[in-house]
Amino acid sequence: MKALAADLSGATGASMIEAVGLSKSFGPVEVLKDVSLAVYPGEVHAIIGENGAGKSTLMKLLAGHLQPTRGELRIDGETATLTGPVDAERRGIVLVHQEILLAPDLTVAQNVYLGRELPKGIVVDDRGMNEGARKAIRNLGADVDPDVVVGRLSIAQRQLVQIARVLLVPHRVVIFDEPTASLTPIETRALLKVIADIRAKGVSVLYISHRLPEVKQIADKVTVLRDGRVVASHSTSELQLIDMARLMVGRDVAKLYPDRHAAAARETILEVEDFSVPDFAQHASFQLGKGEILGFAGLVGAGRTELMEGLVGLRPGRGVIRINGQPVQFPHVDASLKAGIAYLSEDRKGKGLLLAEDMCVNLTLASLDKFRRGLQIDRAKERVALDKAIGEFDIRASRKDMLVGQLSGGNQQKLLLAKMMMPDPSIIIIDEPTRGIDIGTKEQIYKFIAVLAGQGRSIIVVSSEMQELIGICDRIIVMRSGQIVGAVAGEHMNENEIVVLATGVKSGEAA
Amino acid sequence: MTDFAADPRKIRKSWKDIDLRAVAPFLALALLLVLGAIANPNFISIDNLLNVITRSAFIAIIAVGATFVISAGGLDLSVGSMVAFVASLTIMFMNSGVIADPATMLAAAMALAMLIGAACGLANGLITTAGSIEPFIATLGTMGIYRGLTTWLSQGGAITLRSPDIQSLYRPAYFGSVLGIPVPIIIIAVTAGAGAFVLRRTRYGRHVLAVGSNEDVARYSGISVGRVRTMTYVIQGLCVAVACLLYVPRLGSTSATTGLMWELQAITAVVVGGTALRGGVGRVWGTICGAFILEIVGNIMLLSNFVSEYLIGAIQGAIIIVAMLVQRSLVRKS
Numbered sequence: 001m002k003a004l005a006a007d008l009s010g011a012t013g014a015s016m017i018e019a020v021g022l023s024k025s026f027g028p029v030e031v032l033k034d035v036s037l038a039v040y041p042g043e044v045h046a047i048i049g050e051n052g053a054g055k056s057t058l059m060k061l062l063a064g065h066l067q068p069t070r071g072e073l074r075i076d077g078e079t080a081t082l083t084g085p086v087d088a089e090r091r092g093i094v095l096v097h098q099e100i101l102l103a104p105d106l107t108v109a110q111n112v113y114l115g116r117e118l119p120k121g122i123v124v125d126d127r128g129m130n131e132g133a134r135k136a137i138r139n140l141g142a143d144v145d146p147d148v149v150v151g152r153l154s155i156a157q158r159q160l161v162q163i164a165r166v167l168l169v170p171h172r173v174v175i176f177d178e179p180t181a182s183l184t185p186i187e188t189r190a191l192l193k194v195i196a197d198i199r200a201k202g203v204s205v206l207y208i209s210h211r212l213p214e215v216k217q218i219a220d221k222v223t224v225l226r227d228g229r230v231v232a233s234h235s236t237s238e239l240q241l242i243d244m245a246r247l248m249v250g251r252d253v254a255k256l257y258p259d260r261h262a263a264a265a266r267e268t269i270l271e272v273e274d275f276s277v278p279d280f281a282q283h284a285s286f287q288l289g290k291g292e293i294l295g296f297a298g299l300v301g302a303g304r305t306e307l308m309e310g311l312v313g314l315r316p317g318r319g320v321i322r323i324n325g326q327p328v329q330f331p332h333v334d335a336s337l338k339a340g341i342a343y344l345s346e347d348r349k350g351k352g353l354l355l356a357e358d359m360c361v362n363l364t365l366a367s368l369d370k371f372r373r374g375l376q377i378d379r380a381k382e383r384v385a386l387d388k389a390i391g392e393f394d395i396r397a398s399r400k401d402m403l404v405g406q407l408s409g410g411n412q413q414k415l416l417l418a419k420m421m422m423p424d425p426s427i428i429i430i431d432e433p434t435r436g437i438d439i440g441t442k443e444q445i446y447k448f449i450a451v452l453a454g455q456g457r458s459i460i461v462v463s464s465e466m467q468e469l470i471g472i473c474d475r476i477i478v479m480r481s482g483q484i485v486g487a488v489a490g491e492h493m494n495e496n497e498i499v500v501l502a503t504g505v506k507s508g509e510a511a
Numbered sequence: 512m513t514d515f516a517a518d519p520r521k522i523r524k525s526w527k528d529i530d531l532r533a534v535a536p537f538l539a540l541a542l543l544l545v546l547g548a549i550a551n552p553n554f555i556s557i558d559n560l561l562n563v564i565t566r567s568a569f570i571a572i573i574a575v576g577a578t579f580v581i582s583a584g585g586l587d588l589s590v591g592s593m594v595a596f597v598a599s600l601t602i603m604f605m606n607s608g609v610i611a612d613p614a615t616m617l618a619a620a621m622a623l624a625m626l627i628g629a630a631c632g633l634a635n636g637l638i639t640t641a642g643s644i645e646p647f648i649a650t651l652g653t654m655g656i657y658r659g660l661t662t663w664l665s666q667g668g669a670i671t672l673r674s675p676d677i678q679s680l681y682r683p684a685y686f687g688s689v690l691g692i693p694v695p696i697i698i699i700a701v702t703a704g705a706g707a708f709v710l711r712r713t714r715y716g717r718h719v720l721a722v723g724s725n726e727d728v729a730r731y732s733g734i735s736v737g738r739v740r741t742m743t744y745v746i747q748g749l750c751v752a753v754a755c756l757l758y759v760p761r762l763g764s765t766s767a768t769t770g771l772m773w774e775l776q777a778i779t780a781v782v783v784g785g786t787a788l789r790g791g792v793g794r795v796w797g798t799i800c801g802a803f804i805l806e807i808v809g810n811i812m813l814l815s816n817f818v819s820e821y822l823i824g825a826i827q828g829a830i831i832i833v834a835m836l837v838q839r840s841l842v843r844k845s
Contacts, residue, residue: 314730314731332733332735333730333731333732333733334733334734334735336733337733338733343731345731347727350725350727350728351725351727351728351730351731352728352731353728354721354724354725354728354791355725356724356791356792357720357721357724361717361720361721365717365721365728365729365732365734366732366733368714368717368718369714371714372714375708375712375713376712376713377712377713377714377717419732423733
């Protein structure tokens with residue numbers, strides 16, 4: 001590290017890493033076209049753009065995971081060819097992946113030091129690695145036991161472990177690919193502070209995010225990619241959030257959230273009374289009105305997902321559920337689907353869709369009863385349904401027989417929505433409806449949710465993005481540590497009130 | 512990323528769209544036939560080919576069931592022992608003489624065999640799903656149990672069908688033919704046809720593939736994962752029973768070594784046929800093709816003189832490895 005720091009002091013003026021006319025093609029498709037950008041020491045440079053704009057490809061080129069088709073990389077002003085990620089790491093260029101790449105059966109410390117274990121004679125220095133890992137994670141503002149296996153951590157905690165692992169490599173350029181996608185506001189704040197710290201050491205940071213307020217807060221420069229090209233590159237101070245959004249989408253996005261008319265009294269369709277999911281949620285009671293959009297806010301780990309999974313029969317839970325006044329019980333998710341409740345998992349790729357199958361198989365998987373013709377599945381009917389879903393939910397794919405894993409995140413989410421709408425549910429529970437998808441698709445998803453509510457369906461939205469809940473919901477319930485701690489509606493629906501409820505800390509509260 | 516062409520018919524099917532992994536086993540089979548013809552002209556005669564296919568019947572039929580189990584992400588190591596167990600019980604029932612009329616007795620014994628097969632499969636299924644024990648371990652256990660019970664029933668010797676009436680009545684089930692086609696080949700075709708229909712065309716088949724592809728997605732889609740998996744083992748048990756129905760008239764006798772190592776041959780046939788061992792992809796006709804390949808390789812080795820037939824196990828082992836390597840290199844393009 002010392003040698004690197006010495007390098008830095010002498011390098012002012014020259015760019016740390018620079019892309020000159022970089023292009024990358026996969027087969028006949030050019031996903032990155034003539035991209036140039038330069039990152040200077042002690043600078044946070046944000047790359048924003050919709051899904052499919054080429055951000056991740058650009059990052060992979062800069063970190064040596066991919067080789068450019070045309071153009072060149074310059075490191076410290078000199079042309080360089082990165083032979084692979086190991087070569088890039090050797091030069092101090094590290095990448096924090098968007099996906100979690102950890103071994104779930106190894107402990108936190110073992111993962112942090114995987115491939116560079118600390119030796120102690122001929123064995124590994126477990127104590128030293130535990131200490132090192134604990135410190136590295138504490139630096140990120142979190143407290144995770146280094147002895148726990150990663151499989152038992154929440155997604156947010158895993159993300160932090162992954163960041164800690166990368167920052168342990170001596171680095172001059174750190175590339176973050178959507179690091180906050182699964183983090184709560186508190187963890188996000190801690191991470192942004194870490195980024196500010198490493199910037200202060202003269203390190204260059206490349207930062208990809210969909211969350212524009214974060215970009216505005218942390219970045220010195222913003223480069224906007226659209227369809228593989230750089231469409232703008234400015235100092236952050238010159239851009240307002242709305243400008244960034246407009247540049248990303250390429251058109252006006254005056255309104256992200258659809259108009260909603262506050263309804264008068266709604267008849268209650270779902271009543272939950274004293275419902276508990278062991279270890280995750282206790283004594284939850286709430287009601288859902290017909291045509292209502294009800295939000296569930298809270299920190300990651302507050303038990304929102306588990307409560308919903310318990311309600312639909314995906315986890316054991318006990319308590320009273322009434323639909324239209326009738327008590328019901330759902331031992332399996334099959335039963336809740338039949339009763340008209342659809343649950344869309346937050347884990348789109350792991351629990352929502354079969355990535356190795358085509359769109360048709362996915363679309364009808366939860367509703368195959370409707371596609372029976374005698375003993376067989378009526379394939380013609382399936383294809384008609386797919387055409388209809390593609391039109392209705394604006395699913396964009398170059399081919400209908402494309403594997404779902406090849407669709408962009410936004411299109412996967414639209415397909416998942418279409419899939420869970422196939423059984424024609426009257427109550428729809430959507431967990432993290434827009435995680436990791438671009439702003440244009442977000443706007444569409446919000447519109448779909450509003451339309452479904454307008455049809456008289458009742459909707460529960462679980463989300464860690466408070467702005468989104470405030471933008472689309474009629475009412476928001478806040479959970480903390482497995483308990484429902486309050487609900488906000490109307491003028492009380494603002495970020496401050498929700499944070500106070502979610503964290504249990506009042507800003508003016510005496511200690 | 513572009514939108515769909517307005518006319519869906521414009522999506523052309525070209526040779527590039529063919530999934531090579533689905534076709535590879537059939538190409539390999541064709542290649543083997545050519546090789547065999549070169550090695551020994553007698554090989555390609557209709558008689559020899561019918562003979563070879565007939566002999567592959569046991570493995571082919573069992574492997575149809577294994578295709579279901581493996582597609583759903585499971586594994587059944589007990590099928591070889593199960594053959595010995597089911598066939599032994601069937602013969603003992605026929606020897607018991609509880610029904611005097613040979614035809615009625617035979618029908619009852621066949622029904623009993625199917626029942627026992629289904630019950631053995633159900634046991635495997637419930638141990639893996641309700642007991643949530645890894646299928647490898649669970650069926651390793653039942654493999655020992657079924658084999659051990661057979662050894663005990665036979666007291667270490669053989670169990671032989673005694674009634675000559677039943678014997679003569681039952682003999683055509685293996686040795687007979689319809690319109691020149693040996694009965695076992697017809698049974699292979701019927702079993703595979705039914706298997707392929709269920710796996711490719713029905714709701715249950717779709718559920719099997721979904722469970723094998725991603726258990727969580729299946730569960731979140733309202734599919735009862737345990738029930739689907741258990742049923743695959745029952746189907747496997749039924750296929751074993753069908754194989755027993757052909758096995759008994761062929762030899763009329765079982766012993767503790769009946770069906771030894773058949774589980775490995777069945778799994779080899781499934782994998783060579785293009786079904787993914789991790790689940791999610793199932794190809795019944797590929798499996799049949801795989802079973803043929805195994806038998807034909809043995810036959811070619813017998814007919815030709817340049818490789819000792821004692822090496823047959825080694826060659827079959829090599830085939831499974833080569834098949835996996837080929838599959839890996841043929842990544843599906845889409």
